[in-house]
């Protein structure tokens with residue numbers, strides 16, 4: 001059983017290819033399930049499209065959902081297509097996001113923290129001149145927000161939970177009890193975390209989260225899922241089998257995808 005729940009396409013302004021290109025790539029790679037999950041619009045913004053290179057306009061969201069729905073029908077005999085989204089999570093802006101996801105027939109919603117203290121986590125300039133205490137503060141705030149995202153109940157999956165290391169691998173070396181506290185909360189809430197293989201497109205290499213974090217996640221009974229976070233169709237399903245093997249070695253027995261916001265557990 002092969003699935004990939006995380007990918008992007010031209011709508012977000014920084015990915016290549018149409019949704020159909022990703023579906024065809026998934027069929028070619030013999031996936032059983034592909035979930036489409038472009039970046040959510042900034043639903044809480046007063047502007048229609050404040051950042052055209054980051055995500056689609058607010059008014060584009062219904063067309064996005066409708067396109068997936070049509071492609072789901074078109075490819076029904078080849079692959080199961082799921083309706084998803086990678087949502088930003090801002091602790092003080094839950095309501096407009098909740099409202100939007102309640103309006104559409106979503107199969108799943110991935111919640112990702114992309115901003116800490118108002119700055120994008122992938123913006124490397126944020127670390128300039130910062131000492132270990134400053135880095136620890138950012139890391140703790142990042143994990144606090146992830147814990148809040150789990151507690152919000154808005155998400156089926158939490159996206160790339162150690163993405164701080166993406167363009168700043170040193171972030172992994174800073175220890176803080178917030179990481180375990182957050183994993184415990186995620187386990188209690190039963191929210192899944194994804195193994196996201198896009199680390200290899202960034203400075204950290206490999207995938208998120210690290211093996212060490214996955215071992216601790218297993219201890220806290222956190223369910224897992226898979227996403228390539230592809231921004232080009234060729235990356236669909238990338239390293240799926242390597243991740244499966246690693247998860248088995250760590251001690252996981254199953255992983256999951258989602259249909260109509262209910263988990264479907266699959267043996268690894």
Ligand SMILES: [Zn+2]
Nearest residue numbers: 008012014039
């Ligand atoms: Zn993206």
Ligand SMILES: [Zn+2]
Nearest residue numbers: 086112159160
């Ligand atoms: Zn993301």
